[in-house]
Amino acid sequence: MYRPHPFSWVPADGQRHATTDPKPRQGYHGIVVRTLCSEALTVDNSDLGWLWPTCPSCNAGAHELAGAAHGADPAE
Ligand SMILES: [Zn+2]
Numbered sequence: 001m002y003r004p005h006p007f008s009w010v011p012a013d014g015q016r017h018a019t020t021d022p023k024p025r026q027g028y029h030g031i032v033v034r035t036l037c038s039e040a041l042t043v044d045n046s047d048l049g050w051l052w053p054t055c056p057s058c059n060a061g062a063h064e065l066a067g068a069a070h071g072a073d074p075a076e
Helices: 056-065
Strands: 008-012 015-019 032-034 040-042
Touching: 008 040, 015 032, 015 056
Parallel strands: none
Antiparallel strands: 008 015, 032 040
8 A cells, every 4th residue: 555654644632743653444543652752642533633733843753754855945
């Protein structure tokens, strides 16, 4: 199965985090995942969860994992 990036975004604990844990057959909701910011958090895959802000540590880690095609950002 094609995965564009070796991680997934998961809402947990008031922020959207990224995790490299494999996605369970039933999805991430309600399970504990190890996030890129080194936390073990229970995923809250609700509609509201996806409106939470992105965890800055996970965002940085995700960009690293994705090979950081980030050069287009003038802020960097
Ligand atoms: Zn995080």
